[in-house]
Amino acid sequence: MTHIPPSVDVLIIGSGNAGLCAAISAAESNATLSILVIDACPESWAGGNTYFTAGAFRTAHAGLPGILPLVNNVSSDSGSATASRIDIPPYTSSDFAADLERICGGRSDADLSRVLVEESNDAVKWLARHGVRFQLAFNRQAYEIGGRFRFWGGMALKTQGGGEGLVGDERAAAERLGVKFSFGTAAKRLVSDPVSGGVTSVVVVAAGAGGGEREIRTGAVVLAAGGFEANPRMRAQFLGPGWDFAKVRGTPYNTGSCLEMAIRDVAAKQAGNWSGCHSVAWDANAPSNSGDREISNEFTKSGYPLGLMLNLGGERFVDEGVDMRNYTYAIFGRAILAQPGHAAFQVWDATMTPWLRSEEYRDEIVERITAATLEELAEQCVKRGLRNPGKFLATIREYNDAVAAFQQENPGHKWDPAVKDGLSTQSTRKQLALAKSNWATPLAKGPFVAVKVTCGVTFTFGGLAVDHQTAGVISSATNSPVPGLYCAGEMLGGLFYDNYPGGSGLTSGAVFGRRAGRAAAQAAAQASKQSFGARL
Structure with missing residues (x-):
C-alpha cells in the first residue's frame, strides 16, 4: 500500500x-x-x-514557423526538405474562438472560452519547457497530396x-x-x-x-x-x-x-x-466497460468522411461529409447509439481504403469485412448483424446515382480530403434526402470493405x-x-x-x-x- x-x-x-x-x-x-x-x-x-x-492539442498559432520550434519530428529549420513540403495555415485566436462558438x-x-483560447499557445509552450515532447500530427491531421503535406481542421500538434x-x-x-x-x-x-x-x-x-x-x-x-x-x-x-x-x-x-x-x-x-458528452465511432468488438491500454485510441474509427455509414437497417443516418472530421467525430457516437442495435457499418470502396489511417483500420486492430462485390459485402455484413441487406444495397446504389449526377453536372469538381471540397450528392437532377455534403465519391470499385462500429463514450x-x-x-x-x-x-x-x-x-x-x-x-x-x- x-x-x-x-x-x-x-x-x-x-x-x-x-x-x-x-x-x-x-x-x-x-x-x-x-x-x-x-x-x-x-x-x-x-x-x-x-x-x-x-495526445492532440488544439492551439492558436501563427502557422508553420511558430510550430516548428516545438516539435521533434521535423527540423526547426523552415528550409529543411520536409518543412518545405508542409502547408500549415495560421490558426488565430479568432479562428479558435469562432470554432468553439460554432x-x-x-x-x-x-x-472560460476566452481563457482557453488566449492561453492555448502559451500552455503548450509551457508543457514543452517541462519536457513534454510534441510532434506534427502527420498521421492524424495531414494528407499528402501532390507531394505536399497539407494540414487541415485547425490542428497540427500531438504528443510523442x-x-x-x-x-x-x-x-x-x-x-x-x-x-x-x-x-x-x-x-x-x-x-x-x-x-x-x-x-x-x-x-x-x-x-x-x-x-x-x-x-x-x-x-x-x-x-x-x-x-x-x-x-x-x-x-x-x-x-x-x-x-x-x-x-x-x-x-x-x-x-x-x-x-x-x-x-x-x-x-x-x-x-x-x-x-452532453464526447462520443465517437468505436470498434464494435472493443471491450464494453473500459478501454484497452495496449490498443488504446486505435479502437476509434474516424474514416467515415471517406465513405458511408449505414445502420443495421441498411440506411444512412448522418451526413458523413457535413464538416471536417475534427468537428464531427465527437458527436457521431451519439448518432450511432441511437440506431437499431446501437451499431452501424462504415463502408468504402478500393479507391478510398488506401486513405484510411492504418492505426485505426489495419487488420491487427479491426475486423475488416472484405468482399469483391457490394452484394457479397451485404451478405458478409448480415453475418455481423445487418438486418436488411436489400435496403443496404439500395441505399448505396441511390447514393452512387446521386454522386454520378453531381459529377456530370460539375465535371471540373475535384476531390480534396484536406478541405471541404463541395463534392456532393446534391445536384439539380438528383438530391438525396440526407446529403453527403463533401467528399462524395462513388462506392463502385472492389474490393469493398466494411467495419462494424458502435458508440464509444469518451468524456462527459x-x-x-x-x-x-x-x-x-x-x-x-x-x-x-x-x-x-x-x-x-x-x-x-x-x-x-x-x-x-x-x-x-x-x-x-x-x-x-x-x-x-x-x-x-x-x-x-x-x-x-x-x-x-x-x-x-
Whole structure:
C-alpha cells in the first residue's frame, strides 16, 4: 500500500493531464510546498482518460514557423526538405474562438472560452519547457497530396507516444519538482471549516489490506478526477435512455464520484451540458466497460468522411461529409447509439481504403469485412448483424446515382480530403434526402470493405462551475469560490455543449490545470502562514 501522509500542502485528486498540469504548476509556483497526487485507480491504470487519447492539442498559432520550434519530428529549420513540403495555415485566436462558438452552438461560457483560447499557445509552450515532447500530427491531421503535406481542421500538434507519452512526460516533470503520488487512494469526503467554509481536509479510502479511511489535512485541493462516463447509471440518468449501452473508451475509474462528492459536501455549483458528452465511432468488438491500454485510441474509427455509414437497417443516418472530421467525430457516437442495435457499418470502396489511417483500420486492430462485390459485402455484413441487406444495397446504389449526377453536372469538381471540397450528392437532377455534403465519391470499385462500429463514450460535458481566473470551485450557496478548492479537466463544466473542437479537451486540462495549481499553491502558502501564526 502506498504511504498516505497525514497532511500535505496541496492535494490533487486525479492523475490525468489536468491533475498533472496542476501538480507541475503548484510545484513550480512554490518549491517549499508538499504536493500529493492521489488516484482511486491502481498505478497500472495511472493517467486517467488522458492515457487513451491520441495526445492532440488544439492551439492558436501563427502557422508553420511558430510550430516548428516545438516539435521533434521535423527540423526547426523552415528550409529543411520536409518543412518545405508542409502547408500549415495560421490558426488565430479568432479562428479558435469562432470554432468553439460554432461547434458548441454559442453556449460556451464566455470567460472560460476566452481563457482557453488566449492561453492555448502559451500552455503548450509551457508543457514543452517541462519536457513534454510534441510532434506534427502527420498521421492524424495531414494528407499528402501532390507531394505536399497539407494540414487541415485547425490542428497540427500531438504528443510523442500519444496519451501514454503525454502522461509519462508530465509525471516525470512533476516528480522532478518533488511531487508525490499515491494510487489506490480514493477521495471519499471533503471536510470544510464550519466558519470559513474552506476545505481543510479530505477523507480518503486506501485500497488493499490495512487500508480503510484516512484523513489528509491540506491547505488546498484540486479536483481533476474526470467525469461520469464510466458510470452506466449516471450516463442513463443524465445523458438519457440507452446510454448505458455505450462502450467506455477510456478508464473505468471515471465514475463521477468526485463530482457527487463536491456537490454533496461543499454545495459545489453545477454547470455545463449534463446531457452532453464526447462520443465517437468505436470498434464494435472493443471491450464494453473500459478501454484497452495496449490498443488504446486505435479502437476509434474516424474514416467515415471517406465513405458511408449505414445502420443495421441498411440506411444512412448522418451526413458523413457535413464538416471536417475534427468537428464531427465527437458527436457521431451519439448518432450511432441511437440506431437499431446501437451499431452501424462504415463502408468504402478500393479507391478510398488506401486513405484510411492504418492505426485505426489495419487488420491487427479491426475486423475488416472484405468482399469483391457490394452484394457479397451485404451478405458478409448480415453475418455481423445487418438486418436488411436489400435496403443496404439500395441505399448505396441511390447514393452512387446521386454522386454520378453531381459529377456530370460539375465535371471540373475535384476531390480534396484536406478541405471541404463541395463534392456532393446534391445536384439539380438528383438530391438525396440526407446529403453527403463533401467528399462524395462513388462506392463502385472492389474490393469493398466494411467495419462494424458502435458508440464509444469518451468524456462527459457536465461539471462544476469555476472562477475563470483561478479555477476555484463556485459554491451554489454563496455563488462565490469555496476557499481552497479548485477544479480542472473533465470536471470543469461550462466549456463544451453538444460537441467540441477536436483537441481542445487536453488544451483545457492544461490551461485550467495550470491556473488551478498556481492558485492552490498560493492558497496553501497562505494557509500555512496562518497556521504558523496561530501556533505562535
